[in-house]
Amino acid sequence: MKYFNKTFIHFLLLGIAIFGLYWQTTNFDFVLDDRIVITHNNFVKKGIDGIAEIFGNDSMTGFLGKQPDLLAGGRYRPLSLAVFALGYELFGMDTFYFHLLNILFYLASILLLYITLSRLFNFSEKNKDSIKFDNKPYIFLAALLFAAHPVHTEAVANIKGLDEILAFLFGIGAFLFALIYFDKKKLLFMVISGISFLLSLFAKESTLPLLVAIPVSFYFFRNSSLKTVLRFFLLLLIPTVIYLLIRNGALGFLLNNNVNTTGIMNDPYIEASAGQKVGTILFTLLLYLKLLFFPHPLTHDYYPFHIEYMELYHPLSIVAFIVIASLIWVAVKGIKQRNKLAYIIFFFFITISIVSNVAINVGTFMNERFLFIPSFAFSVLIVFLFEKYIRDKKIKTAMFVIIAVLLVGFFYKSFGRIPDWKEIMSLNRVAVKVSKNSARSNCFYAISYYDEIIVEKDHEIKMEKIIESQKYIGRSLEIYPEYAEALKMKAAFAAEIYKIDKNEERLLDVFREVSAVRHVPFVDEFCAWLVHRADKNNMTNFYFDVGYNIFAVKKQNFNVALFYLQKGLDTNPLHKGILFGNCIVNFLTGNYSKSIESGNSYLQGHGENAEMYYYVGNSQIRNGQQQQGLENIEKAYQLNPELRNRKLN
Incomplete structure (x- = not known):
């Protein structure tokens, strides 16, 4: 009874922490890509009747109305869209329930993380059949640190981030049940593990590296032979193949749709040399490591050129190379001894690889939400250090102090960051302060103003907002002169000024300027209205x-x-x-x-x-x-x- 009381208290405290942080999001609006996955997604708005179409098409089809050819590899993430469709069926477009779903699924993933860490570090022949798991305080602290980590605020506070949460939830579930299968040798648990892994892939393809990371875990934590590691790999390969076949049936191709991405907003490295690409990727990997331990500053916008191209000989690229090479050297050196620190390093780099732009273009330099699965390594590190130094009172005390400082810092940072996601203006206002050199953040902040401008009746106030927003459009085009969205907004603001001053010559001069850069459909649309008046x-x-x-x-x-x-x-x-x-x-x-x-x-x-x-x-x-x-x-x-x-x- 004492055991279960202690575990219940840990779960209760984790629940209080998560609801304490994220309950405020239940009053937040739809923002960013929520329009793609919910508010403007025709499949989702069919409710339960749209689920078959969700699983049978690219995840952008319900928004675009046709099979898209915008992104290399396509997007097939039907699980979160199916949950949204069910939510729409039950609650309509009430953001309260959508945000509540994110919180509940996040809580479930944290509790599963707690159980997985406990099972991972607490195994012996004596307790392998027990339903109990290790509930030591530092297991709880590791889960609490993960729950409060500021890099997860984007996934939880943004409704669209449910794909990250579900991917982690079912990915860690696959890991847990694979562990139980290994410990108890009951096939049912491996079947559950496979189903869970399949669901994680349906949530987001970023869990694919777990196909390697989970089997490798048995080598380090269960002293398994390479033959056993290979067996687990083959077992998890079954749901992977099923996923790929279903994906192929829905999209019409396996992994490559032969789309040639154009423009740095779809491929940030399209204009970079090979050296710049390698140097910049090394730097972003260093940034990911830094964000795990010091998550500041935070932004949802890592588009060009919030991070600038870095040559291989740039000091920061060199520092990144030294740090990463040193970590990999430690990991390789620790393989033979089955060093758990080696496992932690391997897990991080294996799971971050798919979103690192090394092999697959992810459309931006990096994103904080991409750390969701790799940050599991951070939790394992906390438990590992406590396990290693638990008997050394001085080190253990120092570690508790460090954890306390981290917890205070994480809660403080998260509590301050979460309100930024309340609505699009507040989010873009913060982004443009942090991501000053991002063409996208400057443009989208101006777009936030535009949404207010088009409904503003007072001409004086309208002009003030236009003048303010034009500064950001100018900055956006200074960073990326061919940015289609910024050119469109430059034309749109000129059109709003025309509605006030009726100066068509000035308007048409602006239209000439943007057309000299590229074709802007907004110009065509407005001219169709203007031609009868000018x-x-x-x-x-x-x-x-x-x-x-x-x-x-x-x-x-x-x-x-x-x-x-x-x-x-x-x-x-x-x-x-x-x-x-x-x-x-x-x-x-x-x-x-x-x-x-x-x-x-x-x-x-x-x-x-x-x-x-x-x-x-x-x-x-x-x-x-x-x-x-x-x-x-x-x-x-x-x-x-x-x-x-x-x-x-």
Whole structure:
């Protein structure tokens, strides 16, 4: 009875700690990717009826409405979406219940962590059949440190983070039941372990490294032979293969969908040299280690260039290499002696590997939530040190003091960090202070302002907010001039200013600026509204500048060029520049009839022009009008003899 009372007290205290920290989140809004997985996900909003579609498609399909081709490898994480669908069926869009689910699943994962640590460190032939597990105080402290760790605030406070929680919950469950199977030799426990591992993979593919990390544990903690390690690997390979087959059926490919990611916001290393990539990855691994012990500062935004590219010879890259190489050397050296410190190091690097950008592009330099599973090594380290020095009173006392300091620091930091996730403005406000050099954080902070601006009625207040937000858009584009989202917002803020001052020339100048960088669909959408209100000549000149001068001449993007030139034609069918541009671009794209039509309209309305005769003539020849074509080309040569030297493909 004393044993169970002690265990109950530990569980109760863990529950109080978790609810004490995270209960405040039950009043928080949906933020960030919650719109992808809940509020704008059509499968989730079908409730229970959408679960089959959730498991049968890429996790982005319910949001996008089609099978996506945005991310290398796709995204197949149906378990959390299925939980959200069930939550929607029962509670609708009430954020209270979604946040409560995160808290409850997090509590379950911490209790399972406690039991797993206890089982891992407390094994003998004498107690192998006992239902009891070790409930020493330092097991409780290790679980409490994990529960309070600030790097987990993102996963728990952000509803979307349920995928991380479920992945850990079922991943650690697979580990626990594999341990019980080893200790008791009852097949049922291995079956449960396999099912749990399969569920962890359905939650998030980041648990794949546990396929190696769990079997390796038996070598270090149960003195198993390599043959036994291999046997456990093969047993866990069964649910892995099942997962991959189901994934392949849902996505249409196994692991590689042959998507060529473009832009540093989808692949932060796409513009980096090989040396910069290696140097930066080494530095991020060092940052992960630092965050385990000193989790400050925290941010949800590690996009370019919150972390800058680091060459291999950069001092921080060199320090990172020395630290990592030293740890790996300690781990390798400890293999033969089955040193548990070696296991801790191996577990960390094995589980962090899948999110390190070494083999798989994860779309950002790093993320605090990626530490969820690797931080299990931190908990094992705490228990290991207590086990090792439990009989040395001085060291044990010092360790309790250190743990106490860590606990106070962790609780303080977490309690201060969690409110940042209350709503999107507070989250982005903090992010832009920490991630000052992130194009994304600056842009998204401005977007938070935009959401307020579009509903603001007072023009003076609206202008103040626009001016403030434009600073952050400017900074975002300074960091990454081709950032599509920032260019869109630059155009959007200009549009809001136009609604106040009606200065269409200034608006169109901004639209020209963003179009000179890349095609921004917002410009098209707003111009479709503007064309009925603005001066016809201003609009037609804009369509010519953007369509011909920017997209045809400078960018050689003829499809977009024709889109704008057609808009110009619709606005003013007789515009000299529009007819000129349409004639040439239609010729270059093989639309010879349209080229002839535009060229002839130009010649009839604006007089002779060598270029027009030249392109009309060549279009006519390619269109089967040989005689007329040769006559027009001859007229072009008479007006401009240098055209005789021009060669067309």
